[in-house]
Amino acid sequence: MMTRNNNNKRGNFRAVARMAVVLATTGVVGACAVPPSDPVQLTTAAQLTPPSPSTRDLQQLPPPRGRVVAAVYGFRDQTGQYKPSPESSFSTSVTQGAASMLIKALKDSGWYTPVERESLQELLTERRIVRAMEFPGEQNAGTDVPPLLPASILLDGGIIAYESNLRTGGIGARFLGVGASTQYRMDQVTINLRSIDIRTGAILHSVSTTKTIFSYEVTPNVYKFVNYTDLLEFEAGVTSNEPAQLSVKEAIEAAVIHLTIQGIKDGNWRLRDQADWNSPIIQRYLAAAQSDVYNVVQGSTAAVANTVSTPDSGEGKPPSSL
Secondary structure, eight states: OHHHHHHHHHHHHHHHHHHHHHHHHHHHHHHHHSOOSSOOOOOSOOOOOOOOHHHHHHHTSOOBSSOEEEEOOOOEEOSOOBOOTTTOSSSBSSOSOHHHHHHHHHHHHSSEEEEOOTTHHHHHHHHHHHHHHHSTTOTTTTTTSOOOOOOSEEEEEEEEEEEEEEEEEEEEEEETTEEEEEEEEEEEEEEEEEEEETTTOOEEEEEEEEEEEEEEEEEEEEEEESSSSOEEEEEOOEEEEOOHHHHHHHHHHHHHHHHHHHHHHHTSSOBSSGGGGGSHHHHHHHHHHHOSSOOTTTOOGGGGTTOOOOOOOOTTOOTTOO
């Protein structure tokens, strides 16, 4: 009789303990669900966009004899790709601000002087306002306002492809209820950039670059009975995704470098010091353009030491040559 009473007491104690745990958990979750009354505060400061490998190469290009004045009217998303549901049926997979990335890449290279063309109408309106303020009531007002800088070349192109789930996979293992798993996914974005002579409309160069977007997830987990009635379950995870907009930025910067080096090779624009043609960075990208498998970022310059190529003298090239 005494044993039965002890068992009943133990059962009642366990029931009360479980009920207390459930009530405590419910209280904590309910407290977290109450919306805060204080306004949200900033926790981190904004930072400059981190540089990519191509950004460093772009800023280390040898200086030109003279900068090329380039106009960019737009650099559109031509993929037609949207994020899959349930994320959004109307949000695009790639950034719509590729033109701004291209203009910044042109400025960072030190080889080009971009002129404003996307907001040309707004610029012309502001110039008319300046003329009206400085020369009120005069018909020939604005003679002292400097003219707009004409471009030598037009840069056009766009984001031409975005392929998702090109390669997916994973692996996992479990022993006695303890295990871990990992999954990965690879996407790919492709951009095209071409330079056009504004006097003849001839396409001087056309470059396509591709960047792989890599994502992975690591998940450790535990699923085990600690006794006949109690189950221990634990799960955690870490996910890392390359930002798609930074991958587009990397592809655009790589295209600007290749376009610049092709222009040097063909004599459309020239180096300040012709000896810089043999610099490792130019020879590395030149070798990448001549090979389909060469990794321009991680490759070694020793592999291109015997590259035989000289820049064109520029004779007979379009009048925009520098």
